[in-house]
Amino acid sequence: PILLIFLGTLSIALGGWGGLNQPQMRKIMAYSSTAHLGWMIVVLAFSKQLTLINLFMYLMMTSSMFFLMINLTSTNINKTAISWMKNLSLTSTMMIILMSLGGLPPTSGFIPKWLILEEMIKQNMAPIATIMAISALLSLFFYLRLTYAVSLTTPPS
Numbered sequence: 001p002i003l004l005i006f007l008g009t010l011s012i013a014l015g016g017w018g019g020l021n022q023p024q025m026r027k028i029m030a031y032s033s034t035a036h037l038g039w040m041i042v043v044l045a046f047s048k049q050l051t052l053i054n055l056f057m058y059l060m061m062t063s064s065m066f067f068l069m070i071n072l073t074s075t076n077i078n079k080t081a082i083s084w085m086k087n088l089s090l091t092s093t094m095m096i097i098l099m100s101l102g103g104l105p106p107t108s109g110f111i112p113k114w115l116i117l118e119e120m121i122k123q124n125m126a127p128i129a130t131i132m133a134i135s136a137l138l139s140l141f142f143y144l145r146l147t148y149a150v151s152l153t154t155p156p157s
Contacts, residue, residue: 001046004041004042004044004045005042005125005128007038007041008038008039008041008042008044009038009042009128009131009132010038011034011035011037011041012035012038012039012042012131012132012135012136013038013131013135014031014034014035014038015032015033015034015035015036015037015038015135015139016031016035016135016136016137016138016141017138018031018034019031019035019138019139019142020138020141020142022142023076023077023078024075024076025069025074025075025076025077025080026075028146029062029065029066029069031139031142032062032139032143035135035136035139036054036058036062036101038132039054039113039132040054040055042116042120042128043116043119043120046119046120046123047119050112050115050119053112053115054112054113057108057109057111057112058109058112061097061100061108061109062101064093064097065094065097065098065101068090068094068097069094071090072086072087072090072094077145077149078149080146080149081149081150083150091150091151094150095150095151098143098146099143099144101139101143102136102139102140102143102144103136103139103140104140104143113136116132117129117132117133
């Protein structure tokens with residue numbers, strides 16, 4: 001389990017750092033997938049049920065996000081920023097899904113991460129849980145950047 005925990009924590013950190021300066025939505029989602037996979041790898045050693053809960057929630061959020069990206073034809077941050085002019089309700093849904101992917105409370109993506117951190121603390125791995133939580137803030141940052149671009153910026157006319 002130590003190798004799984006190390007690789008999972010490394011995956012969470014790399015997924016967070018890698019997505020920070022990405023302008024392409026596909027690459028952002030790829031780094032997000034790397035980070036989410038890390039959460040599943042870490043908890044796999046302790047609770048298969050939590051792994052399945054996290055996988056199910058992740059699949060729902062990611063598939064919804066990809067369907068929205070296809071529907072709004074957003075391939076990069078700039079196209080995503082002007083997508084609110086096409087369809088405001090879909091863009092609002094995209095912002096909620098982005099916050100959920102980042103694990104921002106009270107969205108549905110927060111619950112699996114909270115449960116995993118709780119399990120890690122029960123297993124006397126508080127330092128690793130702290131590293132995981134701080135690394136999750138990196139992912140949350142690039143999701144907040146996307147949400148900011150969609151909701152608070154006006155493209156040049």
